[in-house]
Amino acid sequence: MSSATEVKPPRYIDALGEGMATALEEDERVVLIGIDVGAGGGIFRVTKGLLERFGPDRVLDTPISEMGFVGAAVGAAMTGLRPIVEIMFMDFVGVCLDPILNQAAKLRYMSAGALEIPVVFRMQTGAGRSAGAQHSQSLEAWFAHVPGLKVVMPATVTDARDLLLASVRDPNPVVFVENRRLYSMRGELGEDPLPLGKARVARAGDDVTVVTWGQMLRACLAAADECEVSLEVIDLRSLVPLDMETVIESARRTGRLLVVHEAVQDFGAGAEIAARVADELFDELRTPVRRLGAPPVPFPFNPELESTLLPSTNAIASAAQALEKEG
């Protein structure tokens, strides 16, 4: 009798690949478009094997020409395809903002609903790898600021698959932000996907509500493990739609809110959440709302310098403990 090989749970990157394979399988209008997504299998191998499985009419390699192929993906979405378009690094969106900002986000509205734009803009971010200032930015707040775009940030293995599928099935343009530091993370795939637009209580607790998304979920859960106070950690999963109901319900109960994100804190999405909670719960909060994000400097190349800029587990735990002491 041969010994059973231990089957490791899938990685976040595998779940993304499975999500895309399922989307391509279930709907022939789905196509994958991007630099090196086909023959190369993607810069991080997220799309590995999809060209071989689905062929060159479904998985399209492009020139290094984001304005062209992102715009073409929007045009294709308007005319019957459901493209998943990959922007290799989120930072590169700077060379192709127009198709996202002025086309995908606006054309349904400007045509009074006559045009439908079911397109997913996949992009990945993730500071903490010495990638330098042009390969490390978390720009999700930019997109959340533009009406007409959904903004999705999976933090778990199951959400990498489930939110990707939900995004492809959505009739709207979705900015789908992966964090490359999560790519190798392993985890179980769930059976019953939580819908896009619902936040998830990742850890129940009583003293401080911690709202986060993306890569910072891991740091927040680690902080919850080592913290002297009880943290309720909420994984937002998407900034648009924003599930404030779950956040408000929790903050009302704990009376304290800490928002943690990898993006620069100034003018970040944390400010929006803080403002909304303050508006709604001004009289019920025990302490002012606190935020933790990166300081307003570009990410430096030096690993030690860079790591000091990201909210650490310790910083999150300390901030939560300080809130609990305050009131």
Next chain:
Amino acid sequence: MSTFPAAALFATMAVIRAFETRVAELYKAGEIPGFVHTSLGQEAVAAGVGAALAPGDYVATTHRGHGHCLARGVDLDAMTAELFAREGGVCHGKGGSMHIADPSKGVLGANAIVGASLPLGVGAGLSSKLLRQARVSAAFFGEGAVNQGAFHEAVNLAAIWDLPVLFVCENNVYAEFSDSRRMTRVPSVVERTAAYGIDAEEVDGNDAEAVYALARRAAALCREGRGPFLIEAATYRHHGHYEGDPQAYKPDDEAAAWRDRDPLSVTAQRLVERGEASQEELDAITAQAAERVDAAVERARTLPAPDRDEAFADVFGD
């Protein structure tokens, strides 16, 4: 009298001319809000290309797109109501002059971003190819857009993917306020396009029949999978970049010289010479177009503003 193509082209041009002339007046009178860019002088390109396309073909156009929309059959009443920002406008009063879209006619929208029509048009061509629909996607743009990266990226993509895209450059001499010939060492768009290895031809953009003939041939090539194709139509913008533009940058004698080659006169003269229409018949077509536009304007004036809820509708679909 032959009804197609020359007389029909003339009739389409007459409607565009009447519409644009009236729109310019109404804008000056303050009846139309926002910004308006008219295509007066460029009617032959819209009419010629519009007639060469088939039902189901796509059009992605520009801020100067009224003519293209009319030539593809977008409802004149609904367009007029849209310019008046009224209920019943083709975009419910939420798009306006620069954003008229009617996918039921294949019109993917006028677009206020210079160069944006090209990648969108390429995307429509990609859909057509991958969904095996044999639809041609026509992307209109001006020569000013040829200096945008979007032009080069879009043409290159259409080329490597062999897409059924008809790029239609309306070279009207001016990129907004600037003489385009001063903005590049290679003013010929056909010449610049050659670098991408696709077919490109120049045509007299004030000759609707010539535009039609070339566009028809080019569209057929696209439909056979031998696209993309670029047409450079040499024409002239009679009015400014926008209505109200004082046009101080235009040399004094230039406009007059182009008006001698007015696209409506060119076709009218030929129709009469060939005995395909009398001047009286052409005058009747012109008068009919003006009446049609007048009726649309009168109707638009009576329409209410959109319901306030309309402002919040169509941001997202369900």
